[in-house]
Amino acid sequence: MPAIPESSRPRVSATPQTVLAWLRKNLFNTWFNSALTIVCLWIVVQVAAGVLRWITTQAQWSVVFANFRLFFVGRYPIEQVWRIWGVLAITLALIAVWIVRLKVRAPLKERMNTIAYALLPIGVAACVWLIGGGLGLPAVSTTLWGGLLLTLLVAIVSIALAFPFGVLLAIGRQSTLPAVRWLSAIYIELVRGLPLIGILFIAQVMLPLVLPGQLRLDRLVRAIAGLVLFNAAYIAENIRGGLQAIPQGQTEAAKALGLNVPQTLLLVVLPQALRAVTPAIVGQFISLFKDTSLLALFALVELTGIARSILAQPNFLGRYAEVYLFIGLIYWLFCYTMSLLSRRLERV
Template sequence: MNAKSKTPIAWLQRNLFNTWYNSLWTIVCFALLSWIAYGVGNWAFNKAQWEVVTSNLPLFFVGRYPADQVWRLWLVLVIVVGTIATGILNRKRRFLFILIPVCVLSILWLIGGGFFLTTVGTNLWNGLLLTLLAASISIVLAFPIGILLALGRQSSLPILRGFCTIYVELVRGLPLIGILFMAQVMLPLVLPSQIQLDRVVRAIAGLVLFNAAYLAENVRGGLQSIPRGQVEAAKALGLNTSLSLLLIVLPQALRTSIPAIVGQFISLFKDTSLLSLFALVELTGITRSILAQPEYLGRYAEVYLFIGLIYWVFCYTMSQVSRKLERKSI
């Protein structure tokens, strides 16, 4: 292939204008896309009232969190970025098992207060702050539970295998909204009267119970993809069942399941929008407060496009991290 065939004009001639009907379809599609782009651009630059977004950015991001305490959220961001950077640069993975729990406890302390910090109630945890907090905690809790359920379904003990199978199949047969309702209404009924769970805690419990079942199936698929010879080789080296599972089988299964697991994480992040049905003012719920302002009545398109962009940025970031993990594991 010569140099001329690699030019943009040559590519257009080879792929878009190689026949008369392809050329016609190219012109029609280009005209249609141009018309759509002109309409969207004209609305975005001439008709849309983006001040509904710019004037309410604090509400979108932190809701009614006290303005004089927002510095704590900036410190939380520093801790999160520092933890991620440490995990990428530090080759000693065992260090992360100590660092991550300490960081999680520090973040919850900074957000909620107490111990020399002003207490901020969960009713003031709104907007993107609540969305990220609910999604992150749910992911951290649902992932190990899902692994345990997947291992339980592979167990040789009939009682354990039956319990895990019933749980997974039962939860997967119920809609998430139903489980969230049960977590909000029924969970306080089965707990002792002296234990009063916060609405945010109940919502996170519902998300964890639901997503753990799906993560269990994702991990189980990875476990079934591991050849039986891997386990036999581990036994030949003198490893018992637990060590062969932790050191040989499970790491390979998780590596194989990365796309499905991250896909479930993305789904969980988007499912946090359902919390607005339970008077939890997360990112989607905060739009009701904003759209209720008299000067911004009816500005649905601008507000929902903005929060849609926020959801897309976080979901796209997770998908890119997933791709890097896949390439790294190959």
């Protein structure tokens, strides 16, 4: 008798009987497991009750409400904060366009692709203009950028630059040219053997020494350069794993269709490789986002740096738990959102 396909089998809903059966089988199958389950549940309830009691009755959340603007935009001039709202509106509009692009079907899909790719550089340029100023808007020095604004800016720019650099390094390490392959391998292994804090110190201290005297890089630009150089090496290794997972038959089929080497790489191999390692790449992006907290060591008042400056105020001394719990929640929200987007990309 042929086997019934998995998709056509009836699904059994989780009834109370099945839940109780699972509990008896996994948590209360012996007296020792039963006692251990009860003890663990008691500990969890006590800890949760203590945390909830502290949050609702003991924590002084005034430190968060009084410094709300500092957490999000740092010392950005208050009369120019409307520009940040403009950046947020442009960003949401771009996200909406790209979501619509994923959902529409042919023949509108090609038109939406054209619109999405055309609006992306325009939107990025408009955001940079609004944040930094110029061309009719008063300039705002990067020393005044801070809080979540600086964290997101550094993370987005670093991701946008590190990803294509990592792709090039991965392709270079797979190259048949010995010079390209060895240079890529040396760079990747050298950077992966150094801690990120060391790379950031090199970018902040040594990078100005090797540049011409008349060329002065902003401290923020040097920080982004350090993050890009570090994360590109790890992204390259993730992508190289995806390239090695593609069967050789894919390349041979592309050659049989008359595609040359660049076309085979860009149209056949690389899309499949990136899809296979999407979780690893997004995981590296999440790590990069959290690594921006190290910039506080270089007097860049991103989210963690602004928290330290708030805690230095006489009115809020000792309010470490409230402040760091709040910024921890912000970090978690953005990292979890990136994780959800990763799952969405895997299903596209």
